[in-house]
Every structure is written in structure tokens, then in C-alpha cells.
Amino acid sequence: xxxxxxxxxxxxxxxxxxxxxxxxxxxxxxGRRKDKKTGKVIPRKIINALKVxxxxxxxxxxxxxxxxxxxxxxxxxxxVPGSGDMxxxxxxxxxxxxxAKKSLKAA
Amino acid sequence: xxxxxGIKMMKKMxxxxxxVLLLAGFSTSAVLAADGKSEAVKPAxxxxxxxxxxxxxxxxxxxxxxxxxxxxxxGNLWLEEGAALWSKVDGDAKKSCQSxxxxxxxxxxxxATRYPVYYAPRKKLINIEQRINLCRTEQxxxxxxxxxxxxxxxxxxxxxxxxxxxxVNIRITAENKPFWEKGKAFYxxxxxxxxxxxxxxHEKYYGKHIRSNVLSQGHINGFPTYRLKWQKxxxxxxxxxxxxxxVRAKPYGLGSDEYNNLExxxxxxxxxxxxxxxxxxx
Numbered sequence: 001x002x003x004x005x006x007x008x009x010x011x012x013x014x015x016x017x018x019x020x021x022x023x024x025x026x027x028x029x030x031g032r033r034k035d036k037k038t039g040k041v042i043p044r045k046i047i048n049a050l051k052v053x054x055x056x057x058x059x060x061x062x063x064x065x066x067x068x069x070x071x072x073x074x075x076x077x078x079x080v081p082g083s084g085d086m087x088x089x090x091x092x093x094x095x096x097x098x099x100a101k102k103s104l105k106a107a
Numbered sequence: 108x109x110x111x112x113g114i115k116m117m118k119k120m121x122x123x124x125x126x127v128l129l130l131a132g133f134s135t136s137a138v139l140a141a142d143g144k145s146e147a148v149k150p151a152x153x154x155x156x157x158x159x160x161x162x163x164x165x166x167x168x169x170x171x172x173x174x175x176x177x178x179x180x181x182g183n184l185w186l187e188e189g190a191a192l193w194s195k196v197d198g199d200a201k202k203s204c205q206s207x208x209x210x211x212x213x214x215x216x217x218x219a220t221r222y223p224v225y226y227a228p229r230k231k232l233i234n235i236e237q238r239i240n241l242c243r244t245e246q247x248x249x250x251x252x253x254x255x256x257x258x259x260x261x262x263x264x265x266x267x268x269x270x271x272x273x274x275v276n277i278r279i280t281a282e283n284k285p286f287w288e289k290g291k292a293f294y295x296x297x298x299x300x301x302x303x304x305x306x307x308x309h310e311k312y313y314g315k316h317i318r319s320n321v322l323s324q325g326h327i328n329g330f331p332t333y334r335l336k337w338q339k340x341x342x343x344x345x346x347x348x349x350x351x352x353x354v355r356a357k358p359y360g361l362g363s364d365e366y367n368n369l370e371x372x373x374x375x376x377x378x379x380x381x382x383x384x385x386x387x388x389x
Contacts, residue, residue, distance in 0.1 A: 003187070007178050025184040028338075070338035071181045 006088055008102040012080045020052075020060075021075040024090050024098065030066040047072055049091040054104075055084035082106045148274075148379035155310040161380050162323040162332075165314065166388055170335070174387040182264060182333035182385025185257075185340050189265025192258060198249025204262075207246060211269055219270035219382045223371050225282040232286050232367040236263050236342060254361040260340050263331050267384035275328050275382060277375040290372025293365060299356030305373075308350075320389070326377035327370065329386025340385055343370050 007021040024047060031044025044066065052060040060076050083106045090098045147158040163171060173179050194205040208214040223234040226241075233241065239262050240251035252259035279287050294305045308317065309325030316322070331340040344361045347369060351358040359365045 003184065005178070005184070005187075021178050023178070023181065023184070025181075069335075071184060073179065073181070 004088060004090065004098055004100040006086075006100050006102055008086050008104055010103075011105050011107060014080055014082055014106045016080050017077050018080060019075060020078050020086065021073070022050075022052075022088055022100075023071060023073045025071050026090075026092075028066075028068060028070045028072065032066065045093050047090045047092055050074060051089045051091075052076075053087050053089075054078075054081070059086075080104065080106050150376075151378055154376065155306060156324060156376070159326065159377060159380060160313075160324055161328055161377075161383065162326055162388055163329070163383060163386065165321045165323040170387055170389055174383070174385075180333070180385060180387055182331075182340050182387060185261045185264045185331075185333075186268055186385060188257065188261035189263075189268075192262055193265060198243065198247035200246065200248040202247045204242065207242075211265065215266050215269035217270050217273055219267040219384065220273050220276045221278070223367050223374070225280075225286070231364055232283065232371055234343070234367055234370055235266055236344075237362060237367075239263065239266065254342065255345070260331055260342070263342065264340055264385050267331065267382060270382040271384060272381050274379050275374060275377050277371065277378055279375065283371060286368045287371055287375065289365075290368035290370070293369045294372055299351065299354035301354040303354045305350070305369075324376075325373060326380055327373050328377050328380040329383035329388070331384065332386045332388050335387070335389050343373075 004022065004024045006023075009018050012018050026047050027045070028047065029042055029045040031041065031046075033042050034040065035042055046064060046066055046068070048064050050060075050062045050064065050072075051058065059078060060074075062074060064072060083104060085101055085103050088100045092098065147160055147164075150156055150159055163174065166174075173181075177183060190211075192204070193211055194203050196203045196206075204211070219235065222238070223232045225231070226233040236254065236259055239259065243249045244251050252262070297304045305325060308322050313322050313324045327343050327346075330343045330346070332346070333340045337345075342361065344363070344366045347366050348358040348361065
């Protein structure tokens with residue numbers, strides 16, 4: 001279960017600084033917990049990277065580690081260069097990539 | 108600097124500090140009143156509290172901000188999940204919640220303000236989680252959801268959220284009075300190795316620190332609450348269990364009659380507070 005939510009304004013002026021927000025529901029299993037019944041370590045499964053591109057150009061990236069809590073939230077300021085698509089890519093341990101896209105129209 | 112000018116400056120500084128303090132006191136009270144959630148409510152009936160404050164009031168500023176913003180509030184992930192489950196067909200009867208209840212924003216409005224309620228076929232109280240599972244087993248002929256499952260939490264958040272902002276209004280009737288009495292007895296009974304009752308923390312010492320946490324009045328108007336410690340929303344009963352464990356008492360089960368009675372009593376204590384689901388607490 002990993003459902004992403006992103007908040008990108010639909011309209012903005014060129015050169016305006018807008019706040020972009022993102023949150024993804026994820027357990028962020030740290031790999032340090034043990035199963036209470038079997039005593040075995042629960043394997044690590046976290047979102048280990050976030051990459052945000054605007055029209056293919058990288059605008060924000062982060063690498064995440066086991067101490068990041070569940071449902072990681074990222075917000076950043078973004079200077080609008082023009083219209084385009086903002087694409088979020090979260091990479092999970094094991095290589096699965098979860099994407100979300102929002103279009104921004106600049107006036 | 109001459110000694111005289113030094114004294115003058117000190118006097119000035121004292122004046123300034125007093126001014127700043129006054130201003131600070133004034134502005135915080137203004138902010139508290141503005142958001143509408145942090146206002147004290149006068150209890151309608153007589154019991155141990157003179158003023159009723161939501162747990163929101165005792166939360167840190169950052170935690171409050173997290174709750175107030177619809178995007179930042181992580182409980183809303185469960186709310187969205189609940190909204191999707193509302194219209195999802197499940198079980199042998201091929202029904203969804205929507206098949207009977209239509210639009211949740213109308214049919215479920217105000218439900219959170221009056222639950223838990225007396226359920227005649229079982230001759231005891233049921234809360235919202237149990238009502239959801241009763242619908243699933245009896246109307247939908249589907250399997251009941253587990254107490255701590257994502258689905259039941261999501262649906263409970265969704266149903267409670269339909270009453271967001273409405274004041275809690277538990278009425279004591281002839282039917283639920285005996286259960287209310289039992290809940291009250293539970294509330295004031297000392298238990299566990301620490302020999303403490305609910306009232307010791309939440310009635311006598313609310314607002315004071317217990318190690319690094321601030322004690323609230325223990326109202327449940329924001330449940331299922333997203334707890335940062337749990338990293339997900341949790342039910343009232345889970346919270347009760349935690350409290351009981353902390354005074355080193357043996358906790359009752361999730362969904363037990365004891366906790367249902369207590370839920371009714373504790374919710375009644377918070378009569379007049381707005382429903383905040385999904386609230387965020389530390």
C-alpha cells in the first residue's frame with residue numbers, strides 16, 4: 001500500500017515562488033523490528049529515494065534512510081519557470097517506483 | 108556608561124519587558140479563540156472539571172498545525188481510503204455501505220456526536236467500529252474487519268469525520284444510564300501497580316507534565332486520532348489499553364464491554380467539544 005498525494009497549484013505566474021507538497025502513505029519498515037510471534041527480523045522496506053522533475057529537469061531530490069518515520073512528507077519552494085508537468089518518483093526498496101504527476105499552467 | 112544612565116536603561120528595559128509580556132499574553136489568547144477548537148467549554152452537568160478543553164489545546168503548536176492543514180494531516184490518508192471503501196461492494200449480499208446509506212455526508216452526519224449507543228439485540232453498548240462490523244456481517248454478509256486493520260480504521264475515520272465541527276452530544280437515557288454508571292465507576296477506580304485511576308491524570312493534573320508529555324483532559328472528540336507515536340490512526344480502545352498499561356494494570360480487550368462503557372462516559376465528559384476526526388496528537 002503506497003498511495004501518493006501531491007499538491008501543486010494549477011495556475012501560477014512565471015517567476016512566482018510556490019510551495020509544493022507531497023506525502024506518500026508508506027509503512028517505512030525499518031528492518032530493525034522483530035515479529036513478536038516468530039522472533040524473526042522483519043525485512044527492511046522503506047522508500048529510499050524521492051526524485052521530482054519538472055518537464056524532465058530535476059528540481060528536487062532526497063535520499064531517505066531507516067529513521068524516517070512512516071508516511072514521509074516533503075515540501076519545498078519552487079520558482080515557476082513556465083507551464084509544464086511536475087512528476088514525483090518514489091523508489092521503494094526492491095526497486096519498485098511509484099509515480100504521481102500534476103500539471104502546472106503558468107501565465 | 109555612567110551609573111545613572113545605567114539605572115535609567117534598566118528601568119526602560121523593565122517597562123519594555125512588561126509591555127512585551129502583556130502583548131504576548133494578549134496575542135496567544137486571541138489566537139486560541141480564532142481557530143475555534145481551543146476554546147474552553149462549560150460543562151453542562153456537574154463533574155470534576157470546571158472547564159472542558161479539547162486535547163488540541165494541550166498539543167504542541169507544530170502538532171496543531173499538522174492537524175489544521177488538510178494536506179499535511181496524515182490522518183487524511185485514512186480518510187481518503189475510507190471514502191473509497193464506502194462505495195466498494197463486498198460480501199455475499201453484493202452490497203456496499205453506499206447501497207443502504209447513500210451519501211455519507213448526509214446519512215453519517217452527527218453519528219459521531221452520539222455514539223456509543225445502546226444496541227437492543229445485544230442488550231449492551233456498541234461503538235462505531237462495532238456498528239460498522241455489524242453492518243458488514245448482517246447486511247453485507249461480509250467478513251468483519253479486524254480491530255486494528257487498515258480498513259476498519261479508515262472507515263471509522265471516514266464516518267467520524269462526517270460530523271467534524273459538530274459538538275459532541277451524548278444524552279443519558281434510561282437505556283444507557285446503567286452503562287454510563289459502570290463507565291463512571293471504571294473512570295474513578297484505582298487500578299494497576301501504580302494504583303491510579305483515570306481521574307488522577309486527566310482530572311486532577313491535566314495541563315501538567317508527565318515526564319516530557321503534557322497531560323490532557325482525556326477527551327475523545329478527535330478519535331480515531333493519528334498519533335505520531337503510532338504513525339497511524341488508532342481507536343479509542345487502543346488508547347484506553349495504552350493508558351491501562353501505563354499504570355501497570357492488565358488492560359481489557361479491544362471492543363470489550365468495559366471499554367465501551369468507559370467510552371460512553373468519557374465521551375459524555377466531553378459534551379460540547381467539536382468532533383475533530385482525524386485529530387493529530389503526539
